[in-house]
Amino acid sequence: MGAKILDGKLIADELRAKVATEALSLSAKLGRRPGLAAVLVGEDPASHAYVKSKQKATNEAGMVSFEHRLPENTSEKDLLALIAKLNADNAVDGILVQLPLPKQIDTARVIEAVDPAKDVDGFHPMNAGKLSTGLPSLVPGTPLGCIIMAKKAHASLAGLDAVVVGRSNIVGKPLAQLLIAESATVTIAHSKTKDLKEACRRADLLCVAIGKPEFVKADWVKPGATVIDVGINRVPGADGKNKLVGDVAYEEVSKVAGWITPVPGGVGRITVACLLVNTLRAAAARGGLAVPNL
Numbered sequence: 001m002g003a004k005i006l007d008g009k010l011i012a013d014e015l016r017a018k019v020a021t022e023a024l025s026l027s028a029k030l031g032r033r034p035g036l037a038a039v040l041v042g043e044d045p046a047s048h049a050y051v052k053s054k055q056k057a058t059n060e061a062g063m064v065s066f067e068h069r070l071p072e073n074t075s076e077k078d079l080l081a082l083i084a085k086l087n088a089d090n091a092v093d094g095i096l097v098q099l100p101l102p103k104q105i106d107t108a109r110v111i112e113a114v115d116p117a118k119d120v121d122g123f124h125p126m127n128a129g130k131l132s133t134g135l136p137s138l139v140p141g142t143p144l145g146c147i148i149m150a151k152k153a154h155a156s157l158a159g160l161d162a163v164v165v166g167r168s169n170i171v172g173k174p175l176a177q178l179l180i181a182e183s184a185t186v187t188i189a190h191s192k193t194k195d196l197k198e199a200c201r202r203a204d205l206l207c208v209a210i211g212k213p214e215f216v217k218a219d220w221v222k223p224g225a226t227v228i229d230v231g232i233n234r235v236p237g238a239d240g241k242n243k244l245v246g247d248v249a250y251e252e253v254s255k256v257a258g259w260i261t262p263v264p265g266g267v268g269r270i271t272v273a274c275l276l277v278n279t280l281r282a283a284a285a286r287g288g289l290a291v292p293n294l
Contacts, residue, residue, distance in 0.1 A: 003227070003257040006149045008269030015148065015273040015294065016061055022280055022292045023062040034283035036094040036120065036275075037066040037086050041074050041105070047098045054096065057272050063279060066092060076105045080113050087115040093283035094120035096275065117286060120278040122174065131177045136291070138282060141274035143175035145267050146207055146228050147182065148274070153226045153259040154205070158183035161202055165189045165216070165247075166209035171230055175207055214249040224258040230267050 027033045036058045038051050051067070058065040068082060079101075086092050095118045101107050111119075116126040122140040130137035150157060162184040166172035172188060179186045189199045190210075200206055200220040208216050209230035221227060231247030246263030254260050261267055277294050284291045 003254045003260040004153070005254075006152055006226075006228075006259055006261045006266065008145075008149070008261060008266040011149060011152060012270040012273040015270065016057065016276065018294050019273070019276045019280055020061045022294065026280065026284055026287075026289065026292070027062065029289055030283065030287045032091065033062060033064045034093045034279055035064040035066060035091045036096065036279045037068065037089075037092045039068045039070070039079070039082065039086075039095070039097045041070045041079060041098070042072040042102055044100075047100075051096075051098050054272055054275060057276060058279070061276050063276070064091065072102055074102070074105070076109065079105060079110060083110065083113045087113075087118065092118065093286055094118055094275075094279035096120055118282055120275055120282055122278065123170070128169070128174070131174055134181060138278050139178065140170055140174050141271045141278065142171050142209075142230060142267060143178055144274040144277070145270035146171075146175055146230065147178050148270060149228060149261060149267065150205055150207075150226060156182075157205065160184045160204040161187075162205040162207070163187045163189055163200055163203035164207045164209070165196070165200065166207075166211075166230070168209065171209040175209070179205075208247040210247050212247055213245050214247070216248045216253065218249065218252040218256045221253050221256045223256055225256075226259040227253055227257045227261065228267065229261050229263050232263060232268055 040051050055065040086095050095114050097110055111123045114124055116124045119127055119138050122138045127137040131139055162179045164172050164176045167188050167190045176186050176188050189196055193199055197220050201222050203225055205226045207228040213233040213235050227248055229246035229248040233245050234242045235245055237243040244264045281291045
């Protein structure tokens with residue numbers, strides 16, 4: 001019997017519907033719609049497509065989308081000036097600076113320039129610090145999406161042996177902190193982990209975010225485990241065209257796991273919905289209102 005599929009589109013659609021309902025209620029209380037500002041520097045096609053999808057989702061959820069497209073040669077000074085302007089704009093509740101940025105711009109400096117209260121990406125060191133100490137904060141969308149998906153497979157994450165493969169600031173580390181907050185027993189594994197395969201085989205919940213196509217095989221997975229695949233990799237297909245695959249060898253692992261996320265159609269579909277959740281929470285907090293629990 002194969003694994004049950006955690007359908008990212010279905011889960012994202014459910015979450016977006018909840019956000020739209022809460023946004024309508026919040027708009028009435030605030031006297032305005034929550035606003036998300038997206039800043040895009042350069043002409044990277046993938047970034048443009050991603051920002052476009054975020055804007056569409058924002059508008060469909062009943063929020064206002066503000067778009068700022070800057071040329072590739074934009075200076076760090078000019079970008080920081082725009083961020084300062086958005087920080088001061090009361091109509092803007094969330095600020096999203098699309099990464100990667102051109103080489104002349106210091107990404108860390110830009111992230112730190114965003115008002116932590118409007119940091120809907122959850123990348124600001126202050127939000128990272130709050131997350132690590134258990135304080136309420138805005139958290140990165142992909143790790144938040146992983147938690148939401150895991151809860152579709154498990155009524156509670158408390159006591160589960162959870163293994164996170166990958167230690168990036170964007171996914172691995174914040175995901176581990178969120179799992180700790182759920183009272184899971186957490187191991188962060190990575191390229192230097194001794195016997196990585198055995199570390200993975202211990203997991204009731206295995207989350208993989210390392211950027212290596214189909215790296216985790218069936219014999220790495222505990223029978224019946226829940227597998228959350230964060231990876232999105234482009235590899236040549238049998239027809240010569242590129243195809244998307246995850247960090248997990250889906251076909252073989254799906255025969256062993258209890259639950260699994262597909263790629264595409266898994267975690268990636270819910271990340272944008274989580275960005276909307278953060279915008280809603282930021283708007284409520286800035287308005288001195290109860291933060292919606294979605």
